[in-house]
Amino acid sequence: MASVNSLASTLQQQLADALTAALPDAGTADPLLRRSDRADFQANGILALAKKLKGNPRELASQVTAAIPAGGLIKEIEVSGPGFLNVTLSDRAIIETLAARDADDEGRLGVPYNSAAGTTVIDYAQPNVAKEMHVGHLRSAVIGDAMVQILEFTGESVVRRHHIGDWGTQFGMLIQYLIEHPGELNHEGDGGAADGEAAMSSLNRLYKASRVLFDSDEEFKARSRDRVVALQAGDEETLSLWQRFVDESKIYFYSVFNKLDMEIRDPDIVGESGYNAMLEETCRILEESGVAVRSEGALCVFFDDVKGPDGNPVPLIVKKSNGGYGYAATDLSAIRDRVQNLKANTLLYVVDARQSLHFKMVFETARRAGWLNEDVKAVQLAFGTVLGKDGKPFKTREGETVRLQDLLDEAIDRASTVVREKAKDLTDEEITERATQVGIGAVKYADLSTSAARDYKFDLDQMVSLTGDTSVYIQYAHARSRSIKRKAGELKSQPHPELELAPAERALGLHLDQFAEVVAEVAAAYEPHKLASYLYQLSSLFTTFYDQCPVLKPEVPSDVAENRLFLSDLTARTLHQGMELLGIRTPERL
Numbered sequence: 001m002a003s004v005n006s007l008a009s010t011l012q013q014q015l016a017d018a019l020t021a022a023l024p025d026a027g028t029a030d031p032l033l034r035r036s037d038r039a040d041f042q043a044n045g046i047l048a049l050a051k052k053l054k055g056n057p058r059e060l061a062s063q064v065t066a067a068i069p070a071g072g073l074i075k076e077i078e079v080s081g082p083g084f085l086n087v088t089l090s091d092r093a094i095i096e097t098l099a100a101r102d103a104d105d106e107g108r109l110g111v112p113y114n115s116a117a118g119t120t121v122i123d124y125a126q127p128n129v130a131k132e133m134h135v136g137h138l139r140s141a142v143i144g145d146a147m148v149q150i151l152e153f154t155g156e157s158v159v160r161r162h163h164i165g166d167w168g169t170q171f172g173m174l175i176q177y178l179i180e181h182p183g184e185l186n187h188e189g190d191g192g193a194a195d196g197e198a199a200m201s202s203l204n205r206l207y208k209a210s211r212v213l214f215d216s217d218e219e220f221k222a223r224s225r226d227r228v229v230a231l232q233a234g235d236e237e238t239l240s241l242w243q244r245f246v247d248e249s250k251i252y253f254y255s256v257f258n259k260l261d262m263e264i265r266d267p268d269i270v271g272e273s274g275y276n277a278m279l280e281e282t283c284r285i286l287e288e289s290g291v292a293v294r295s296e297g298a299l300c301v302f303f304d305d306v307k308g309p310d311g312n313p314v315p316l317i318v319k320k321s322n323g324g325y326g327y328a329a330t331d332l333s334a335i336r337d338r339v340q341n342l343k344a345n346t347l348l349y350v351v352d353a354r355q356s357l358h359f360k361m362v363f364e365t366a367r368r369a370g371w372l373n374e375d376v377k378a379v380q381l382a383f384g385t386v387l388g389k390d391g392k393p394f395k396t397r398e399g400e401t402v403r404l405q406d407l408l409d410e411a412i413d414r415a416s417t418v419v420r421e422k423a424k425d426l427t428d429e430e431i432t433e434r435a436t437q438v439g440i441g442a443v444k445y446a447d448l449s450t451s452a453a454r455d456y457k458f459d460l461d462q463m464v465s466l467t468g469d470t471s472v473y474i475q476y477a478h479a480r481s482r483s484i485k486r487k488a489g490e491l492k493s494q495p496h497p498e499l500e501l502a503p504a505e506r507a508l509g510l511h512l513d514q515f516a517e518v519v520a521e522v523a524a525a526y527e528p529h530k531l532a533s534y535l536y537q538l539s540s541l542f543t544t545f546y547d548q549c550p551v552l553k554p555e556v557p558s559d560v561a562e563n564r565l566f567l568s569d570l571t572a573r574t575l576h577q578g579m580e581l582l583g584i585r586t587p588e589r590l
């Protein structure tokens with residue numbers, strides 16, 4: 001059997017059964033269980049129940065206590081305060097449950113699959129062609145990738161969509177410029193990181209030069225506009241030049257994603273252009289069903305609660321008065337595709353909070369059109385802005401967008417100082433490898449450990465710190481456990497349910513058991529920061545355990561040592577699994 005019931009859920013069940021047995025009139029009552037400092041758990045549900053049954057809560061609580069089977073899971077249960085139940089679990093139950101997690105033959109630590117799993121299409125990592133990526137694109141990629149891993153782990157089928165900005169009128173100008181200045185987009189490369197940078201810098205140069213011409217030369221502007229028309233009409237030469245911009249940009253995107261240690265697959269890149277063939281039909285359906293109406297020549301959808309500063313309604317424009325389609329028409333078409341062709345039950349958008357109004361209007365429009373309904377929901381996992389140390393949106397000192405490659409390189413550089421100080425016996429090659437895992441992990445963790453909706457300060461010094469809520473701290477706890485294992489030699493990692501546990505062992509054990517519940521909660525609410533905080537707490541409980549409960553000292557009896565080695569190993573496995581879900585590596589040594 002793979003999946004393991006957590007101690008909390010077994011206890012919940014026992015209390016609920018005892019409630020029903022003691023108070024048959026109560027119907028199904030929730031014992032309202034939560035972790036507690038006084039005992040392991042506290043159940044508060046009897047208070048509300050006593051109110052309902054007009055009884056004395058303390059008396060009811062004693063009746064429930066009497067109905068609980070003795071031995072087994074519960075070591076001690078006492079009525080406290082106005083009618084709470086304080087529950088202490090038996091050490092045996094803790095170790096036996098953890099042993100079952102360890103023995104899970106699927107290697108999932110007993111984490112169950114979600115019985116209501118469906119298909120989620122997740123829209124993340126969506127930079128724009130011919131433009132530099134910024135830290136916002138990094139957030140979408142990091143948070144999105146974590147959600148992909150977490151959802152897949154719970155058994156959800158996940159379809160990834162990278163909705164890159166690869167269409168729009170700016171391509172008229174770019175292509176026209178390239179036609180008039182052939183050879184500007186050529187660089188020889190091997191697909192490595194330097195190649196990505198070279199690709200971006202030639203795109204940048206071209207973008208700037210064409211912009212200057214577009215703004216200063218009326219005739220070039222006119223030729224660019226004609227070029228847009230040719231592009232939209234599917235003119236072959238124009239399309240093949242457009243494709244070159246896309247391909248060149250992808251070299252750059254991939255170099256950043258590679259550096260981020262993130263797998264992005266080509267077939268999942270379905271940019272705005274991928275929905276061109278659907279735009280007309282989307283508009284027709286919306287207009288015929290009356291969801292969209294003509295207003296001043298444009299096709300619009302209106303909302304009661306969306307108004308501009310002047311009090312006039314601000315519509316979602318689906319088709320402009322000049323016949324052009326914009327961002328909204330594309331997103332609406334993408335919804336149709338994802339619901340009807342990809343058979344999604346959930347559409348998840350990992351996009352900047354500054355686009356929340358857009359998604360609110362797009363989702364509402366799709367609901368009115370019937371594409372979204374009770375069976376298919378859409379959610380924006382909106383994230384806040386990345387700020388510099390000064391609390392302002394993250395820019396270079398010169399006020400330009402920070403180049404992501406530079407930023408990631410700097411993180412790796414700082415990390416290598418930390419790694420070098422810690423491990424004196426590493427070769428240069430090992431230092432480079434570890435520094436990469438630590439540096440990239442630090443950037444990802446900083447992003448994932450605050451609730452996504454909040455803005456956060458990008459502070460490399462804090463990110464690579466060995467103390468505090470950082471990935472390095474977690475990676476270090478993991479490496480410590482691995483090092484115990486290496487030094488343990490002949491000593492077996494073996495659970496001993498008959499032993500009495502020290503406080504640090506119990507605390508660690510109870511927390512280890514919560515992993516499955518945290519994963520389920522994080523997957524359901526799209527809140528990776530709760531997984532980060534779980535892992536941080538686990539590391540800190542492990543640190544206390546490490547200090548208080550020696551494993552390899554000669555005076556430690558062998559059964560105690562084996563049990564501790566078991567707890568230490570399960571901690572390492574849980575940290576490794578949890579960090580993997582966040583896209584962060586856990587090196588064996590640090």
Ligand code: ARG
Binds near residue numbers: 164165349
């Ligand atoms: N490319 C957009 C940007 O850079 C993000 C796309 C978000 N996804 C979507 N389906 N609209 O802001």
